[in-house]
Amino acid sequence: MKISKFEKNFLLLGLGAFFIFSIGASLTTILPPLIDADLYRTDHPVHQYTEQELRGIAIYKAEGCVYCHTQQIRALPSDQKRYGWKMVDAPVSNSWEYVNDRSSFLGTKRTGPDLARVGGKYSSEWHWAHFKNPRNMGEKFNQARGPYQNASVMPSYNFLTDEQIKDLTAYIQTLGRNLDWRKDKNGVSLNDYEN
Numbered sequence: 164m165k166i167s168k169f170e171k172n173f174l175l176l177g178l179g180a181f182f183i184f185s186i187g188a189s190l191t192t193i194l195p196p197l198i199d200a201d202l203y204r205t206d207h208p209v210h211q212y213t214e215q216e217l218r219g220i221a222i223y224k225a226e227g228c229v230y231c232h233t234q235q236i237r238a239l240p241s242d243q244k245r246y247g248w249k250m251v252d253a254p255v256s257n258s259w260e261y262v263n264d265r266s267s268f269l270g271t272k273r274t275g276p277d278l279a280r281v282g283g284k285y286s287s288e289w290h291w292a293h294f295k296n297p298r299n300m301g302e303k304f305n306q307a308r309g310p311y312q313n314a315s316v317m318p319s320y321n322f323l324t325d326e327q328i329k330d331l332t333a334y335i336q337t338l339g340r341n342l343d344w345r346k347d348k349n350g351v352s353l354n355d356y357e358n
């Protein structure tokens with residue numbers, strides 16, 4: 164096979180590769196905010212993170228929760244039903260809901276459930292017990308079907324300090340609450356940010 168002059172010249176090859184790369188980079192990072200201003204600002208009321216929640220975000224990032232959890236409800240009935248609450252479908256995620264986020268936790272892999280609408284689903288006490296030992300939270304231990312039947316594969320975060328678990332929980336409780344969609348049977352909002 165004949166090798167072209169272009170392929171032999173490392174400088175040309177490098178520049179060519181960089182050129183191709185920059186087309187992709189500008190299409191995915193520079194162009195979208197120019198076309199859709201909603202990616203960076205919005206008229207919707209968006210929750211401003213407190214100091215404690217920001218510390219929680221840093222822990223979420225450092226612990227790599229994003230490797231197992233996504234934060235996006237897609238426009239698919241399976242997503243909306245799966246992450247809904249008391250027979251109410253979870254609303255599809257909107258780009259404006261993320262304007263205050265400085266790290267992207269959209270994620271690509273769902274070893275665990277999506278967390279985009281998990282805020283308010285459980286009490287903070289539940290999260291406390293879950294972070295301490297996720298395997299406590301499963302259904303009854305069933306020896307006949309193996310020791311970990313029904314138990315979670317989420318690792319324990321028992322090594323975090325009590326303060327860190329509180330910070331992380333405070334952040335988790337904000338997720339998805341830019342939309343007021345959890346209501347009790349009388350239509351009263353359950354969108355309180357208890358910690």
Ligand code: HEC
Pocket residue numbers: 222223226227228229230231232274275276277278281284297298300315316317318320331335
């Ligand atoms: C190895 C994969 C893995 C990692 C890493 C992981 N999780 Fe999980 N997570 C799971 C699985 C699986 C479940 C479902 C079973 C359960 O509830 O424990 C889950 C459940 C959850 C739930 C309950 C969701 C619901 O709707 O019931 C929350 C909240 C959660 N994880 C938060 C976190 C946070 C925060 C981190 C990082 C500190 C984290 N997870 C790291 C796998 C993981």
